[in-house]
Amino acid sequence: MKRFKKYLLSEINIEFKACLYFFAFLFYVCCCLFFANGETTVSMLHMAEIILATYCMGYLQVFLLDNFEEAEQLTPRYVIYMLLCSFVYATLDYLLGWTFHSIALAVGFFFYSLLCYLCVFLIYKLRRTFESEQLNNDLMSFKNQLNQEEGNE
Amino acid sequence: MKVTIEKILTGQDELIIRCKEETPLIRQIMTLLDESTGKIYVLKEKEKHLLPPSQILYLESVDETTYVYTRDDIYVYPASLSSFEGLETPEVFFRCSKSMIINIRYVERLKSLPYNKIDAELTGGEHVIINRHYAATFRELLRGGKS
Numbered sequence: 001m002k003r004f005k006k007y008l009l010s011e012i013n014i015e016f017k018a019c020l021y022f023f024a025f026l027f028y029v030c031c032c033l034f035f036a037n038g039e040t041t042v043s044m045l046h047m048a049e050i051i052l053a054t055y056c057m058g059y060l061q062v063f064l065l066d067n068f069e070e071a072e073q074l075t076p077r078y079v080i081y082m083l084l085c086s087f088v089y090a091t092l093d094y095l096l097g098w099t100f101h102s103i104a105l106a107v108g109f110f111f112y113s114l115l116c117y118l119c120v121f122l123i124y125k126l127r128r129t130f131e132s133e134q135l136n137n138d139l140m141s142f143k144n145q146l147n148q149e150e151g152n153e
Numbered sequence: 154m155k156v157t158i159e160k161i162l163t164g165q166d167e168l169i170i171r172c173k174e175e176t177p178l179i180r181q182i183m184t185l186l187d188e189s190t191g192k193i194y195v196l197k198e199k200e201k202h203l204l205p206p207s208q209i210l211y212l213e214s215v216d217e218t219t220y221v222y223t224r225d226d227i228y229v230y231p232a233s234l235s236s237f238e239g240l241e242t243p244e245v246f247f248r249c250s251k252s253m254i255i256n257i258r259y260v261e262r263l264k265s266l267p268y269n270k271i272d273a274e275l276t277g278g279e280h281v282i283i284n285r286h287y288a289a290t291f292r293e294l295l296r297g298g299k300s
Contacts, residue, residue, distance in 0.1 A: 070268060128267070132265045135264075135295070136263050139257075139260060143257075143258065146245065
């Protein structure tokens, strides 16, 4: 049961990230299609490929790459992981033709996914900073309550 | 074990334990008795001490031995962490991992860590990590007041 719970937590985390990156990448692909060809629709096949790619990459990130976006600090190792994942996405973009097999747009995809990773890293970091503030406020209130109770006794 | 109860009419109540060696059962009896005085029975270099719970920073279980950390000393608690959890003390102790219990009074600062863990900085600068499994309960405890 404990293992299943652990697996379920990881799965939720992976699926959340897959959806997050899917929509971010879909936005990039939509922009490319619109500005290059004036197209306003994206192929269902390409969308399926993007979600599958982000889902598989989620597994890779969580189980092999130390879940680097949630790391406390951006160490050189994590920067390499970010570069590596962005490179994989850009390669997939080029090979699967999400943005017309264009090298320039694939390079753009590389920098865009790198930016996405950085943003996600910063969002997690910011969230932890706010959480720490909240935790310390709660701790202070808790201690004050304890002291009050002792004073009453 | 032979138990003898002697009724007295005057003087202070007294309890003498006669034993060849301190077995876990005898240690448990001593711990139980010390609960009533509000102090914890601990050992340091085979010497027995009575420690007020308010002096305890945290307890840690290492290789089936429970260590009690105060600001200046380290003692051995002659029972398990679970049995300590069952004690009635005026302090608020929190089980922050399988092998550790902290006294919340001595938590100076908290920091949210990745993967829902919490880093608790204790008086004296020691850092204790509250596992993800226990962090949710810890947050509830802080928000809900003394449980």
